[in-house]
Amino acid sequence: xxxxxxxxxxxxxxxxxxxxxxxxxxxxxxxxxxxxxxxxxxxxxxxxxxxxxxxxxxxxxxxxxxxxxxxxxxxxxxxxxxxxxxxxxxxxxxxxxxxxxxxxxxxxxxxxxx
Amino acid sequence: xxxxxxxxxxxxxxxxxxxxxxxxxxxxxxxxxxxxxxxxxxxxxxxxxxxxxxxxxxxxxxxxxxxxxxxxxxxxxxxxxxxxxxxxxxxxxxxxxxxxxxxxxxxxxxxxx
Numbered sequence: 001x002x003x004x005x006x007x008x009x010x011x012x013x014x015x016x017x018x019x020x021x022x023x024x025x026x027x028x029x030x031x032x033x034x035x036x037x038x039x040x041x042x043x044x045x046x047x048x049x050x051x052x053x054x055x056x057x058x059x060x061x062x063x064x065x066x067x068x069x070x071x072x073x074x075x076x077x078x079x080x081x082x083x084x085x086x087x088x089x090x091x092x093x094x095x096x097x098x099x100x101x102x103x104x105x106x107x108x109x110x111x112x113x114x
Numbered sequence: 115x116x117x118x119x120x121x122x123x124x125x126x127x128x129x130x131x132x133x134x135x136x137x138x139x140x141x142x143x144x145x146x147x148x149x150x151x152x153x154x155x156x157x158x159x160x161x162x163x164x165x166x167x168x169x170x171x172x173x174x175x176x177x178x179x180x181x182x183x184x185x186x187x188x189x190x191x192x193x194x195x196x197x198x199x200x201x202x203x204x205x206x207x208x209x210x211x212x213x214x215x216x217x218x219x220x221x222x223x224x225x226x227x
Contacts, residue, residue, distance in 0.1 A: 005122070020123060028179070033214040033215075035215070037218070043202060043220055043221050043223075044202060044218065044219075044220045044221075045206075045218035045221075046218075047215065047217065048177065050215055052214075053125070091157065093157075095214055098169075099145070099147075099162045099168065099169050099170050100214050101162055101172075102147075102149070102156075102157075102159060102206075102207070102216060103159070104149075104156055104157035105156075106156050106157045107156065
């Protein structure tokens with residue numbers, strides 16, 4: 001069975017600093033996609049960034065970037081210039097199967113402190 | 115562009131009752147996914163509908179069922195509710211099976227007493 005592991009249940013960072021959230025995954029799929037979603041207290045799951053596994057180049061989206069290490073099955077998220085609005089649960093996810101169903105990690109609760 | 119919408123926001127039922135949750139996908143999206151986010155169990159895939167058909171289901175009992183309507187909206191039904199069904203139920207949509215990104219709605223909080 002496919003698994004996604006986030007080893008950091010909670011993290012905190014000072015406003016304007018940089019933080020990295022870790023994620024490892026295990027899949028037998030040859031073609032898959034990886035995502036980071038953010039879930040603030042409002043519960044809405046918001047897409048942060050996506051990575052196509054067949055692309056070696058790491059995805060970036062403004063202050064958010066990933067370090068994708070395919071051989072190591074590692075997919076970490078770096079948040080630069082952290083803002084108070086970045087406070088949320090962050091979930092790493094990997095697609096599985098023809099329908100691209102998502103397998104999620106357990107989440108990392110990130111607190112940005114003023 | 116309107117996002118994925120879900121109703122109701124909150125739902126309170128008693129054990130043994132039936133619950134119906136509704137989801138409207140983003141306009142133009144044909145695939146709808148349902149996920150359960152239960153305390154201590156994380157986010158788990160429940161059901162996938164595309165073009166009106168159930169395409170896949172996760173490791174959930176048959177009392178979890180649903181359907182997709184011609185306008186691509188979807189309904190999740192949970193029969194014979196149990197206490198452990200209390201969770202946030204998230205709906206997501208995507209433009210089709212060949213596209214990878216799912217966009218989520220705000221969820222329905224189901225509480226079973």
